[in-house]
Amino acid sequence: MDLILETLGLAQSAELLSLSPPGWGGNLLRGLANSLQIAFGAFAFGLVIGLFGANGKLHGGVVTRDLLAIYTTVIRAVPELVLILILYYVGTDLINKAAQTLGYGRVEISGVVAGIWVLGIVQGAYATEVLRGAIQAIPPGQIEAARAYGMPPLMLLRRVTIPAMMSFATPGLANLWLIATKDTALLAIVGFAELTLETRQAAASTRAYFTFFLAAGALYMTVTLCSGFVFGRIEKWARRGQPSLKRSKR
Amino acid sequence: MTYKTVLAATVAVAAFSANLAAAEEVKIGIAAEPYPPFASLDASGEWIGWEVELINAVCTAAELECVITPVAWDGIIPSLTGQQIDAIMASMSITEERQKTIDFSDAYYNTPAVIVADKSMDIEATPESLAGKIIGIQASTIHQAYANKHFGDAAEIRVYQTQDEANQDLFSGRIDATQADSIAMADFIASDTGACCEIKGAVANDEGVLGRGVGAGVRKGDDALREKLNAGIAKVLADGSHDEITSRYFTTSIYSQ
Amino acid sequence: MTSLRALFVPHRIVLMGLFIAFVVWCAVSLRWDWIPQYAPLALEGLWRTIWLLVVTCVLGFLLAVPLGLAQAVGPWYLSAPAKVFCTIVRGTPLLLQIWLLYYGLGSLFPQIPWIRASELWPILRQAWPYAVLALTLSYAGYEGEVMRGAFSSVNKGQLEAANAFGMPRFTVFRRIWLPQAIRSVLPTLGGETILQMKATPLVATITVVEIYAVSSRVRADTFVVYEPLLLLALIYMIIAGIITLAFGYIERQVPTR
Numbered sequence: 001m002d003l004i005l006e007t008l009g010l011a012q013s014a015e016l017l018s019l020s021p022p023g024w025g026g027n028l029l030r031g032l033a034n035s036l037q038i039a040f041g042a043f044a045f046g047l048v049i050g051l052f053g054a055n056g057k058l059h060g061g062v063v064t065r066d067l068l069a070i071y072t073t074v075i076r077a078v079p080e081l082v083l084i085l086i087l088y089y090v091g092t093d094l095i096n097k098a099a100q101t102l103g104y105g106r107v108e109i110s111g112v113v114a115g116i117w118v119l120g121i122v123q124g125a126y127a128t129e130v131l132r133g134a135i136q137a138i139p140p141g142q143i144e145a146a147r148a149y150g151m152p153p154l155m156l157l158r159r160v161t162i163p164a165m166m167s168f169a170t171p172g173l174a175n176l177w178l179i180a181t182k183d184t185a186l187l188a189i190v191g192f193a194e195l196t197l198e199t200r201q202a203a204a205s206t207r208a209y210f211t212f213f214l215a216a217g218a219l220y221m222t223v224t225l226c227s228g229f230v231f232g233r234i235e236k237w238a239r240r241g242q243p244s245l246k247r248s249k250r
Numbered sequence: 251m252t253y254k255t256v257l258a259a260t261v262a263v264a265a266f267s268a269n270l271a272a273a274e275e276v277k278i279g280i281a282a283e284p285y286p287p288f289a290s291l292d293a294s295g296e297w298i299g300w301e302v303e304l305i306n307a308v309c310t311a312a313e314l315e316c317v318i319t320p321v322a323w324d325g326i327i328p329s330l331t332g333q334q335i336d337a338i339m340a341s342m343s344i345t346e347e348r349q350k351t352i353d354f355s356d357a358y359y360n361t362p363a364v365i366v367a368d369k370s371m372d373i374e375a376t377p378e379s380l381a382g383k384i385i386g387i388q389a390s391t392i393h394q395a396y397a398n399k400h401f402g403d404a405a406e407i408r409v410y411q412t413q414d415e416a417n418q419d420l421f422s423g424r425i426d427a428t429q430a431d432s433i434a435m436a437d438f439i440a441s442d443t444g445a446c447c448e449i450k451g452a453v454a455n456d457e458g459v460l461g462r463g464v465g466a467g468v469r470k471g472d473d474a475l476r477e478k479l480n481a482g483i484a485k486v487l488a489d490g491s492h493d494e495i496t497s498r499y500f501t502t503s504i505y506s507q
Numbered sequence: 508m509t510s511l512r513a514l515f516v517p518h519r520i521v522l523m524g525l526f527i528a529f530v531v532w533c534a535v536s537l538r539w540d541w542i543p544q545y546a547p548l549a550l551e552g553l554w555r556t557i558w559l560l561v562v563t564c565v566l567g568f569l570l571a572v573p574l575g576l577a578q579a580v581g582p583w584y585l586s587a588p589a590k591v592f593c594t595i596v597r598g599t600p601l602l603l604q605i606w607l608l609y610y611g612l613g614s615l616f617p618q619i620p621w622i623r624a625s626e627l628w629p630i631l632r633q634a635w636p637y638a639v640l641a642l643t644l645s646y647a648g649y650e651g652e653v654m655r656g657a658f659s660s661v662n663k664g665q666l667e668a669a670n671a672f673g674m675p676r677f678t679v680f681r682r683i684w685l686p687q688a689i690r691s692v693l694p695t696l697g698g699e700t701i702l703q704m705k706a707t708p709l710v711a712t713i714t715v716v717e718i719y720a721v722s723s724r725v726r727a728d729t730f731v732v733y734e735p736l737l738l739l740a741l742i743y744m745i746i747a748g749i750i751t752l753a754f755g756y757i758e759r760q761v762p763t764r
Contacts, residue, residue, distance in 0.1 A: 021293035030295060063518050077747035078740045079705040082719065086736050089325065093332040109334065178598070185600035189712075191282030191322030196603055201291045204284050204414035207443050209614045213607035217599045224598035324723065328732045351730040384632070386714075390727035398728075408634070408714040409724070415610065422613040423623055424632045446617075 013211045016202075024202040024212070031198030032219050035184040038115040038194065043180045045120030047173075050127025057132050068128065075125035081186050087118040088190050111192040119183055123176060130172035134165035166238035174231035181223050195219060275315040276475065278305050278466075279335030281323035283412040287437045287499050288341050300499045304358065305339050307491045308466075312482025324390050324411065327351055330469060337468050337475060341431065343392045343461035353470050355479040357463030358492070359504045362452040363393060366420065366435045367427035375451035380405045386416035386425035393429045396459045401429075421446055429453060433504055533737065541729050545721065552721035553742065559717060560704050560746075563639055567646025567703075572685070574647060575654025589651065596648025602709050604645065609637040609713040638710035646703050653695055657688035690761055697754030701747050718742060 019025040053072070056064045075083065092109050099107040109117075138161065146160045188197035199216040203209045280297065284290035288301040297318055309316035321329045326342070329335050330352060337355075344354040365375040365385075373379050381404035387393045389409045397407050408425055410416040416428045421443045428435075432452065438444040453460075466483075468476045486492045487505065496504055514523075577589040596604070616622055622631065630636055661684055669679045708719035722735040 024293050027291070027293065027295055062516070063522070066519065066522060074740075074744065077701065077744045079708045079719070079743055081708045082736060082740055082743065085325070086733070086740065089328045089332055089732055089736075092334055093328075096333045182600040185602045188602065189322060190325060191320055193282070193320065196600060197282060199603070200412075200606070201284050202293075203610070204412065204418075205286070205290060205292075207418070207441075207614065209418070210607070210611040213603060213611050216603055217595075217607065220599040220603065221595060224594075324727070327730060331732075347728075348730070389723060394727060409716075409720065410714060411712055418610060419613060422616045423628075424613060424616075424634075 013208070016206055016208050016211055017215055024198075024206065025215075027198045027202055028195065028212075028215060028219065031193060031195035032223075034112070034192070035181065035194040035196075036223070038112060038119060038184050038187065038192075039177070039180040041112070041116035042119035042123050042183075043177050045116055046123025046127045046176065046180070047131075049120065049124025050131045053124060053128030054131035054135055057128065058135060072125045072128050075122055080122055080183055081189060083122055084118050084186050084190060087121060088114055091117060111187075114190075115184065115187050115192055115194075119180060119187075122183065123180055126176055126179070127173070130169055130176060131165065134169035134172070135161060137168040138164045163238075167235070167242060170231060170235040170238050174227070174235070177227055177231070178224060181227070182220070275317050276309070276337065277319045277335040278309070278316050279319050279321050279326055279329055279338045279340060280305075281326060281340045282320035283323055284414055285341060285412070285434065286414075288434065300495060301339060301341060303495045304486070304492065307486045307495060308339075308358070308479065308482040310482075311485035311489075311491075312478045314478060314482070323388075326390075327467070330467060333469075336472070337466050337479065339466045341434075341464050342467055344463060344465045345392060345395075345461035346458055347395070348461075348467070351470070352467045353472065353476055354465035354467055355476050356483055357465045357505075358483045358487075360463030360506060361432045361504050362455075363396065363429060363460055364432040364435055364452050365427050365429050365450045366439070366447050367450050368420070368423070368446055369448050371426060371450075373427055373450050375453045377401055377404060380427065383426040384408060384424075386410055386419055386428045388413045388416060388430070391430075392460050393431075396453065396456060397429050399459055400453070400456070417444065433500060436500075537734050537737075538729075538731050539734060541725055541731060541735075545725050548724070549718065549721050552716055552718035555715070556704075556707050556717040556719075557746070559635075559638060559642060559707050559710065559715075560700075563642035563646055564700055564703055566639070566643040568650055570643065570647035571650035571654050574651030575656075575658050575688075578651065578655040579658035593648045593651045596645055597652065601641070601645050601706055602712070605638070605641040605709055605713055608641050609634065612637070634710075634714045637713060638715045642703065642706060642710065645706060646699070649702070650692075650696075650699060653692050653699065654688060657692045658684065660691060661687045693754070693758050693761060697751055697758075700750050700754070704743065704746055704750065 015023060017023055017025045017028070019029070053068050057068050060068070092114060095107055095109065142160055142164055143156065146156050151159070184194050185196040187194050188200065191197070195216055199212050203212040206212070280289050280301070285299075287299055289297055289299040292298050297320070302318065305316060305318060319335050321335060323340065326335075326338055326340060327348070330338055338352075341359075342348070344357060348354070365373065365380070367373045373383065377400050380401050384406045385397055385401055386408045387397050387410065389411055394407075394409060397405075401407065408416075408419075410419070413428075413430050413434060416425065416430070417438050419425045420428050427450070432449065435449060439447060439449065466476075466479045468479070492505060493503070513519075574589045574593065577585040578593070581589065616631070622628060665683055665687070666679060669683050674682070707717060711717060711720035711723065714720075719739065722739045725735040726732060
């Protein structure tokens with residue numbers, strides 16, 4: 001192994017990337033763990049917002065619908081970088097002010113929570129649209145049948161709406177998950193120690209810009225490819241029992 | 251409709267209850283971007299550098315329980331006013347403009363601002379000499395304010411997120427010169443990549459922009475913390491621990507009255 | 508298009524009233540006195556944002572056509588690299604791609620002396636070529652994937668008919684295949700262009716002075732935090748609105764079957 005690296009002239013890079021100090025590999029992996037944690041949290045938070053948002057857009061009152069329309073339009077028209085800055089500074093500021101008036105004293109907002117909060121709100125807007133489309137694609141008869149049996153709304157959501165829309169929603173959600181993992185990179189701008197900032201710190205400290213940016217790119221690629229595989233399985237599972245939607249081969 | 255209300259309430263409670271732990275310790279904000287030799291991250295994920303050691307010394311002297319919290323340099327003042335940190339100790343110079351927004355402790359170091367350029371370049375630290383050149387500076391620093399005011403008319407100013415990136419571009423030859431703190435630049439010039447360049451001289455002083463040394467920033471009206479930090483800084487200066495830390499990083503003193 | 512009458516139902520009037528109240532509150536109680544001083548800079552930045560957007564979308568689309576074609580019908584030695592390219596561009600954060608191109612390539616230049624001696628060096632010293640390159644490749648990567656779908660979905664019978672008429676292959680492509688593919692991607696193109704607009708502020712991190720960088724400069728100079736960001740968000744929303752209207756107009760010009 002060493003010989004191969006030596007002959008390829010990569011020994012130096014391998015040393016820089018080794019997992020224990022003086023290598024920076026450990027830092028990169030820690031950053032990756034942070035990125036994934038935030039991406040996962042934001043994705044989940046976004047899904048919750050999306051579920052309520054989609055429901056509100058489809059069945060809510062006129063005011064709810066208008067407010068949701070404003071939410072999704074604004075979030076999707078403003079760059080994530082700007083949204084993150086606004087939500088990060090304004091959001092933490094507002095929460096602190098609210099907590100102080102309520103007499104809680106100062107609220108401590110960790111980077112992870114702030115990141116999840118900020119990206120979750122962004123994800124929520126997209127998730128609302130994806131889920132709305134998916135819910136609309138469910139044959140209305142299925143929901144009406146469940147209602148006719150007197151199913152309570154929460155059970156209807158759990159037993160009929162969510163399983164039935166899964167197959168329509170998974171491609172869109174897979175895309176959203178990928179966006180979530182990549183958007184965590186933007187948190188580098190607010191100084192959160194995720195993969196991209198760790199990479200930048202390592203690159204600046206060692207001046208090996210190429211090595212570290214390529215290594216980080218490879219890590220992101222791995223996440224993407226693994227997610228693609230996992231979502232492929234989920235989609236297959238969600239579509240079980242349904243006629244294949246794939247067009248026949250040319 | 252009730253299930254929605256219940257769920258919404260649960261989500262809201264879950265989102266907030268986790269963070270309602272009141273903080274007792276003092277959060278000292280430093281820049282998340284590396285700024286050697288004052289503060290940078292090492293390969294094991296620890297913050298090291300002159301300023302990090304000084305923060306620990308000052309906090310011990312002032313009997314404060316400090317937690318070093320990295321935040322983006324670009325947003326470090328909003329982070330302070332937004333209460334995510336309690337004090338800034340990130341080589342921030344005490345300037346009039348900043349004092350409109352935050353308060354400062356006494357200075358704990360001061361160094362001149364210098365112009366650094368390639369050895370082969372015939373450049374002086376004057377507006378005339380820098381006319382037509384490309385000057386790289388770090389965003390939200392006194393150097394940005396100074397360069398915009400004194401060189402901005404004749405030279406092209408390029409703004410970087412970190413001084414390290416400006417140094418990198420000086421090394422690649424994409425900028426002609428950079429203006430920065432003399433100590434930080436001495437460290438850069440001593441490195442492999444910095445061998446290309448040399449300090450061309452200190453810029454003419456403009457106290458309104460360059461300020462009166464580096465101090466700890468606190469929220470306006472947070473006099474209790476400011477007094478404690480002042481006491482801590484006075485103590486480390488008096489008992490020689492400031493000099494001791496300095497001697498391990500630099501050959502000359504970086505504090506003058 | 509929403510009819511005017513639909514806007515004047517009671518709850519919307521209330522909402523609009525609230526919105527106007529919010530705008531008035533913003534105008535009165537927030538700080539806007541910095542606008543006149545920075546307006547010329549902001550216009551320059553706005554122009555650069557739009558320029559970047561238009562240039563990279565056009566170049567990216569031109570690159571996306573062969574990428575899509577190679578993936579849809581190309582032999583394996585063309586389709587495989589095209590697929591790998593699209594996967595990599597779509598699988599890694601754009602911010603990282605931009606930094607890799609700018610700082611990664613930048614760190615290579617000093618090792619290759621002839622580049623610095625060449626005629627191209629004055630251009631390579633600038634930041635915008637890297638910004639254009641990174642944004643173009645990104646757009647091409649995303650759009651290449653869309654074009655692949657569009658090319659494969661064009662009705663095979665039409666292509667066969669054209670072949671049967673003895674139309675040369677390039678004419679078939681120019682007259683039938685490409686126009687139909689473009690028509691089928693038009694609805695998504697508007698959305699993709701808005702995504703591209705949302706990507707432009709990232710190039711501020713490599714010293715390109717577009718509208719986002721101007722707002723950062725205002726924040727750094729004046730310590731006004733929220734107002735420049737709010738104005739910035741508004742500007743981006745207006746640009747997004749214009750893009751939506753423009754693509755809606757183009758779509759209406761194209762006859763549907």
